[in-house]
Amino acid sequence: MADMTADHMPQAAAKLTTADGRPLKAALARAQSSARRRAFLLVLPLLAFVLLTFILPIGQMLHRSVHNNGFSANMPLMTQWFADNPIGTQPDEAAFAALATDIKAAAVARTIGIVGTRVNYELSGTRSLFTATGRKADDLAPPYQAALVAADEQWADPVLWATMRQVARAYSPNFFLAAVDLARDTDGSIIRAPEDRRVYVMLFIRTFVLAALITVCCLILGFPIAHLLATLPLRWSNLLMILVLLPFWTSLLVRTTSWIVLLQGQGVVNNTLVATGILTDDTRIQMIYNQAGTIIAMTHILLPFMILPLYSVMRPIPPSYVRAARSLGATSWTAFRRIYLPQTLPGIGAGALLVFILGVGYYITPALVGGASGQLISNLIAFHMQDSLNWSLAAALAAVLLACVLLLYWLYDRLIGIDNLKLG
Known part of the structure; x- marks a missing residue:
């Protein structure tokens, strides 16, 4: 009897209808589908915002880091010659003829500077070679090899031809190689960059070391402050919280330049130390335009990002837990530690991750107070974007920085667990 009842239950449910006569199952499915559509439409503006302001810029950056057609788009005959002839082929008259023809066309189209700039990214000093030869393009006549070598002997340099072969490809990993202080030799093999050009790995190391040191400083300073805010009565903690939030209402530029006034050689701190007799005029401490200035200023700026997550976690902890541990014989240190x-x-x-990620990407503060020894990788990325205009290298450096941050985020998730992170 029970089995018969169970067998008839699905059939009975299938025969249930709504007030307007529609099957109940179909009506429920339609309602769920309508709810999903409404939910999607509600999050669509946010999805579009994230796509336009986050996903697409990162995608463009990653594409730019491996793509640069400054040479291939303006030197089609040379690009084709490199494609038809393997590595190691010595340039013949046909190669020089293709080079001369492309230089003439690029000079007329006023793109010879773009070509020279692209080659100059790999081999310094070649932009002037292309622009100077472009001005003499009308005088080039067969035999083109002799004419080009007569215009400038550098056209016979095999290193130049090997470099042009490398940049003839629109898509190339060379910018990523440069971002980690590597390069290619004339045979295309990967080698270490010349010693005077090995700057990026050192800057990456400096960036992560300083960011970690700033994170530790923020934790040491922020933990007791957050504990004080969490244990004080609410009226007093709210008043002190205003002091923590006050820097958010002050311009970052103002906060950074105020440290210049405080820390410079004739600044407030040094003058106070001299006035109290701790220092003399000859022993003033250099606390600005170096790594010390970067650490001090960035610790002050990022400290609230450590205090707020700590406070949000400490506030709900009942004080009775520690009192119970002490009543059971634990010392103050043991009760705190366990x-x-x-x-x-x-x-x-949460605070360490937030401060560290913000620290590795900071630009304004190191640029103003860091000097030569306090610059971070973000400052070099900005240099390539604004001054050298090597956007592909800037994109490669930014991509490497992004990959390092994501790797640390993954390690944090594996070791501690992202579910244990609490921002508020």
Whole structure:
């Protein structure tokens, strides 16, 4: 009897209808579909915003880091000659004829500077070679090899031809190689860059070391502040919280330049130390335009990003937990280490991750107070974007920085767990 009842239940449910006579199952499916459409339409503006302001720019950056057609688009005959002849082929009269023809066309189209700039990214000093030869393009006549070598002996340099072969490809990993201080030799093999051009790995290391040091400083300073805010009565903690949030209402430029006034050789700090007799005029401390200035200024600026996650975790911790541990014989240090500290780990992880990621990408503060020794990789990325106009190398450096941050984020998730992170 029970089996018969169970067998007839799906049939009975299938025969249920709504007030307007529609099957209940179809009506429920339609309602769920309508709810999903409404939910999608609600998040569509946010999805479009993220796509336009985050996903597409990152995609363009990654594409730019491996694509540069400055040579291939303006030197088609040379590009074709390199494609038809393997590495190691010595340039013949046909190669020089293709080069001369392309130079003439690029000079007429006023793109010879773009060609020279693209080659100059790989071999310094070649932009002037292309532009100077472009001005003499009308005088080039067969035999083109002799004519080009007569115009400038550098056209016979095999290193130049090997470099042109490399840049003849619109898509190339060379910018990523340059971003990690590597290069290609005349045979196309990957080698270390010349010693005077090995700057990027050192800057990456400096960036991550300084960001980690700033994170530790923010944690050491922010933990007791957050603990004080969490244990004070609400009226007093709200008043002190205003002081924590006050820097957010002040311009970043103003906060950074104020440290210049405080830390410079004739600044407030040094003058105070001299006035109190701790220092003399000859022993003033250089605290600005170096790594010390970068650490001090960035610690001050990023400190609220450490305090707020810590406070949000510490506030709900009942004080009775620590009191109970002490009543059971634990010392203050043991109660803190085994009872209080483990409960604050989500806030520590969130604050450290937030401060570290913000630190590795900071630009304005190191640019103003860092000097030569306090510059970070972000400053070099900005240099290539604004001054050298080597956008492909800037994109490659930014992509490497993004990959390093994502790797650290993944390690954090594997070691601690992203589910344990708490921002508020």
